[in-house]
Amino acid sequence: MKSKKLFIKTFGCQMNEYDSNRIYDSVSKLGFVKTNNQSNADCYILNTCHIRDKAKEKVYHEIGRVKKLYRDKKKPIMVVAGCVAQAENEEMVKREPYIDIVLGPQSYHKVNDLLKKHMVNLKQEETEFDTISKFGYFDQIKNNDNKVSAFLTIQEGCDKFCHFCVVPYTRGPEYSRPFSKIISEAEQLIENGAKEITLLGQNVNAYSHTEDSKEFRISNLINRLEKFSELERIRYTTSHPKDMTDDLIDCYSSSHKLMPFVHLPIQSGSNKMLELMNRKHNVDDYLRIYERLKKINKEIEFSSDFIIGYPGESQKDFEDTFDLIKKIRFINSFSFIFSPRPGTKASTLEMIDKNLAKERLTLIQEELFNNQKDKNKSLENSIVDVLVENKMEKQNKLFGRNKYISPVIFDGDESHIGKVVKVKIQNSNQNTLFGLLDKKMKAA
Helix, strand or coil, X not given: CCCXXXXXXXXXXXXXXXXXXXXHHHXXXXXXXXXXXXXXXXXXXXXXXXXXXXXXXXXXXXXXXXXXXXXXXCCCEEEEEEHHHHHHCHXXXXXXXXXXXXXXXXXXXXXXXXXXXXXXXXXXXXXXXXXXHHHHHHCCCCCCCCCCEEEEECEECCCCCCCCCCHHHHCCCCEECCHHHHHHXXXXXXXXXXXEEEEECCCHHHCEEEECCEEEEHHHHHHHHCCCCCCCEEEEECCCHHHCCHHHHHXXXXXXXXXXXXXXXXXXXXXXXXXXXXXXXXXXXXXXXXXXXXXHCCCXXXXXXXXXXXXXXXXXXXXXXXXXXXXXXXXXXXXEECCCCCCCHHHHCXXXXXXXXXXXXXXXXXXXXXXXXXXXXXXCCCEEEEEEEEECCCCCEEEEECCCCCEEEEECCHHHCCCEEEEEEEEECCCCEEEEECCCCCCC
C-alpha cells in the first residue's frame, strides 16, 4: 500500500499516550507514516479521555476544528478512539457524520481491519470489551517507542466501582497482562533506548497474573526490571490505597531503581466522603501506608488526587481534607471540583453549591501549590540526579526529571541525553527546577 500520512492527537493520561504509540505500531503495517502536521493527514485519530469535564463536547469541538482545516482539501479518515468513543459509541456517528470510525480502548487490535473496510466506504463502530485479544495482538507487534522515558501498560480496567468514576464502563473489568509478555516488551523498550520505564494501569498495583502455576504481582515486575543493567529508573501509576500490599511496600527497601515518589490518590481526607465515594479505604489506612513508607525511606514523597465539592461534602469534610494535605504535604497533586459522569452512581446525586465548591478548590490548590513550591525551593543550591530526556525545541537547553518526577531545565549538549547527570539547582518555580550541569561531579 502506498505510504499515507497519519496524525494522532492524544488526550488525557499516560495510558492513552501508550495506546496511541501502539495504534501507530499497528497501522504503520498498512503503510501509514506519522506526521506532526495536523492539516495534511490522510488519517486523523483523536484518542480521547472521559475523565475530565465536558470530555464529549471537547471531542466534537475538535472535530469542528478539523473540518475547518480540511475545508478545501480531501477529507481525512476521521477516527475517534479511546474512552469517549467507548462511552458514546454509535451515537457519535449519528451525531457527527464527519466521523468514519469509532474505536473503543479494548478494540485497538481491530484498527487495521477497520481502516481496510473504510476503503470500501463502510462507517463502523467497534466498542466491544476484548482485552485479551487486544493484548495478544499487540504482543506480536514490536513496540517501536524510542523515548528515554517510556510507558508500559501492565494492567487495564477497574473492579472498584468508585461512585464518581467512569473507568469500569469505558475500560472494562480489571485485566492483568502475562508477566512474560510484559518483560518481553520491556526488553524491546530498553533495546530502543529507554532508561526509565513507567508501569501503567488504571489500578496498576492490583496487577496479578498466574503463569506456570506462579502468581506474579507488580513487586515481581519491579524486581525483574531491576536486573536490566541498562535501565536506570522504575516508576508506576496509578495506584489504589487498597492494593498497596506489603510486597510492594517492601520494594522501596529492596529496589535501587524504584523512584522514591508515590502517586497514591486518596480523593478526600474525610472518612464520610470516602464511604460515599465507595473508595474501599479510609484515612487511617492511607496514613498507615504513608508512615510505613516514610519509615523505610524518609526521602519518599507523595502526590495524590482530590475531588472537591463531592455531593454531601460538609465544611467539616472539607476541613478534614485540608488537614490531611497539611499533614502529608503532598508535593505534586491534582485537584478538581466534582463533575458528574453519565452512568455513574454519583451522577444522580444533588450537587453542592458551585460557588462554594470553587472557594474550597481555591483554598485546597493554594495549599497544594505552596507545598510544591516549597519542595522545589528546598532543592535550590543542592545537586540533584537528573535523567536527561531530550533537547528543548528552539533552545540550547536540556530537559530531564529528578527522582520526584519534577521537570529540570539546564544548559547542556545532546551527548547527555539518556544519561543520569548531576545538576546544581539555581532557582525554581512551582512546576520546574532550573540549574547548571555540575561538570565536576561524576554522573550517577
